[in-house]
Amino acid sequence: MAQNEPPKAPPVKEETTPEAHWVNLVQAVKTRKDQRAFASLFAHFAPRVKAFLMKSGADPALAEEVAQDVMATLWHKAHMFDPERASVATWIFTIARNRRIDVLRKSRRPEPEDLPWGPEHEPDQADTIALQQESEQLGKALAALPENQRVLIERAYFGEFSHSEIAAETGLPLGTIKSRIRLALERLRQEMN
């Protein structure tokens, strides 16, 4: 591990959104193994990953262990992060989801072939900013959904629940769940257009 270097002034990158801030921190981890940047990412995302795993059915001790593991993976895979294709939260979500499949389900996850240009290309600035703004907007749109729709979306992402398992647990008919999720997704799409 590199020594903790004094923080350099970041190159003239304006932080137009909170998302741009997280992206800069991941870049700092990637380019100069910046432990302070990592500590900031850890403070924000590690508890969220832990919560995500607990809601997916892990006990607190396992959730803690997996959250540490996910954050360590972030450090090592920082060069794979592409701010043009995903927000930092989305990228961390996919790492946590894959670890959950490994650890909780003890199963493999086939991944799509990577795009021909691979993760190493230089991201386009305009596309990156557009994606950052969309991520902010999506977060707000999700929070603004009616409670009964938002909860079902969240539970679908906590992952150990199929739609029929949500039905068994909530007592809602499967058709209602499907149409609420569909409604919620339509609303999110409208907000994004």
Place this chain on the structure above:
Amino acid sequence: MTMKIKHHLTDELLMAYAAGSLPEAFSLVVATHVSMCDECRARLAEYEAVGGAVLEDTGTPEMDAGSLEATLRLIGEMREAEEAETAAPAPQASGLFPQPLRDYVGGDLDAVEWRSVGGKVRQAVLPTDKGAAARLLYIPAGAAMPDHGHSGMELTMVLQGAFEDADGYFGRGDVEVAGEEMEHTPVAAPGADCVCLVATDAPLKFSGFLPRMAQPFIGI
């Protein structure tokens, strides 16, 4: 010549794959289709973005005391293992199977270990977890699959040739999503032998007497 993909994955499948809740066999079909389909790749990215928004909003329990320090130690320990695996094998330039499928087969079409399942139809079962089963099917041009219904969900993705049933014409890259309400007799189109990737989460229901006898052997 590239043929345009006409039959895509459903929102429900893409969302469940993004959420990580699909059985492995279905995930294999999704990953294989997305490898060939830019439209579904973009839709998948949207569903993963919803996952990111959910993560942001999940709540923030206390981390254990010394959690950051423990993670930094873990980073040091992980480094050697990571360096050993660094260069992931570059996707091969061409071939019939996209990379995720090639990983399960151990190669392309010529590496498949086919077994006859009666007539000239051949299959190869791929190793996945118990939630659902995945197999490759080889149906000679013009031959029909036995007429069958479904007790669960069946995904059929064409890799070579084409097949047709009451729901339409399915060419390379297309996916047919069949549910319980559906009964069909897929027929391989003339011209080229049809190779499909099929995932099912429940045994199929055959309507003819002979196919039902054959079912324990076919295992579908």
